[in-house]
Amino acid sequence: MPLLTEAAKGVYVIAVTPFLENGDVDWTSVDRMVDFYEEKGVTGLTxxxxxxxxxxxxxxxxxxIARRVIARAKVPVVVGVTAPGLAPMRELADSVMEMGAAGVMVAPPWTTKTDDQAYGFYASVGDALGKTPWVLQDYPLTTNVTIAPKVIDRIIKDVPTCVMLKHEDWPGLSKITALRASSEKGETRRISILCGNGGLFLPEEMARGADGAMTGFCYPEMMVGVVENYAKGDIDRAHDIFDAYLPLARYEQQQGIGLASRKYVLAKRGVISSGALRKPGASLSKLDIIDVERLLARQAKRLAEIGA
Structure with missing residues (x-):
C-alpha cells in the first residue's frame, strides 16, 4: 500500500472497534466493518x-486489530500510535508500518503547555519515527493542548515526515485559513488537512481549503458525498447532503453517549454485531434510543426528498 503523502485527500474514516457483549474484540465484525467503509466510498481508514x-x-x-484491518483493506490505513513515551510509540509505529500501514497519527501529551514544548515534542516525534510519514492530531477539546498556526508552520518547515494535519480545533476555521495562507505564500510546504469533529463543519472546512475529512460518523457516505461534490464544484449539492445528516451528526457529538449512538446505528445497519462499548463506557437509555430512531426516520425522509 502506498505511503501517506502531503497530497492525501478525501475521507479517511475513523473506524470504531467492534466488541462483543462480553467485551471481547469482535473479529468477524472488524472484517465486515472494513468492507462496509470501502463500499461507502471512503478513501482510507484510520x-x-x-x-x-x-x-x-x-x-x-x-x-x-492493525494487522487484521491492514490485511483486509484495499485502501490506505493510518494507525493511531499516541503513547505516553516515544519508545512505545516507535515500537507500535514500526510494527504497523511493517504490516503495510500508510502512516501513523500522533496527538500531543496533555503536559504540553507552551509553543516551544509543542514544537519540541513533534520535532522529537519526527526523530523517533524516522522515515515513517505521520499525522499531527490537533484536538484541543480532548488533549487540552492548543497548537497555534505559527507552531504548526514551524513543525511543517522543520519536520518533513509530517505530511498531514488532522484538524479538530473548535472553533478552527481561521486556523485552516492561516495555514493555507502560509503555503500559498511559499512560506511552508502545503500539507494535507483532513478535518474531524464528526464532520460538523465539513462544508465550511472544505471552503477554507481542507482536503477532506478524517473523522467518524455512522453514515460515512455523508462525508464522502460532501467532499466529492465540493471537489467537483457542486457546492449546493454538498450542503444539501450535509444538511440532511446534520441532526444525527450533531447528536453523535455528545460527550459520553455519542459513540454509543454511533455504534447503535452501525449495529442497526448490520455493520457490527453489537453496539457495545468496552467498559468503562456509556450505553443508551430507552429515551436515547427513541431520540436516535426519530432522527433516523427524519433523515430518511429528507434524503428521499433530495434524492440522495
Whole structure:
C-alpha cells in the first residue's frame, strides 16, 4: 500500500472497534466493518483513534486489530500510535508500518503547555519515527493542548515526515485559513488537512481549503458525498447532503453517549454485531434510543426528498 503523502485527500474514516457483549474484540465484525467503509466510498481508514477506544485495548489487541484491518483493506490505513513515551510509540509505529500501514497519527501529551514544548515534542516525534510519514492530531477539546498556526508552520518547515494535519480545533476555521495562507505564500510546504469533529463543519472546512475529512460518523457516505461534490464544484449539492445528516451528526457529538449512538446505528445497519462499548463506557437509555430512531426516520425522509 502506498505511503501517506502531503497530497492525501478525501475521507479517511475513523473506524470504531467492534466488541462483543462480553467485551471481547469482535473479529468477524472488524472484517465486515472494513468492507462496509470501502463500499461507502471512503478513501482510507484510520484505526486506533480516540473513538476507536484505543486506550481500552491491550498492546497485543492493538497490533492484532492493525494487522487484521491492514490485511483486509484495499485502501490506505493510518494507525493511531499516541503513547505516553516515544519508545512505545516507535515500537507500535514500526510494527504497523511493517504490516503495510500508510502512516501513523500522533496527538500531543496533555503536559504540553507552551509553543516551544509543542514544537519540541513533534520535532522529537519526527526523530523517533524516522522515515515513517505521520499525522499531527490537533484536538484541543480532548488533549487540552492548543497548537497555534505559527507552531504548526514551524513543525511543517522543520519536520518533513509530517505530511498531514488532522484538524479538530473548535472553533478552527481561521486556523485552516492561516495555514493555507502560509503555503500559498511559499512560506511552508502545503500539507494535507483532513478535518474531524464528526464532520460538523465539513462544508465550511472544505471552503477554507481542507482536503477532506478524517473523522467518524455512522453514515460515512455523508462525508464522502460532501467532499466529492465540493471537489467537483457542486457546492449546493454538498450542503444539501450535509444538511440532511446534520441532526444525527450533531447528536453523535455528545460527550459520553455519542459513540454509543454511533455504534447503535452501525449495529442497526448490520455493520457490527453489537453496539457495545468496552467498559468503562456509556450505553443508551430507552429515551436515547427513541431520540436516535426519530432522527433516523427524519433523515430518511429528507434524503428521499433530495434524492440522495
Amino acid at each position: 484505526i486506533l483513534g480516540q473513538l476507536g477506544e484505543a486506550p481500552k485495548l491491550t498492546s497485543e489487541e492493538s497490533k492484532e
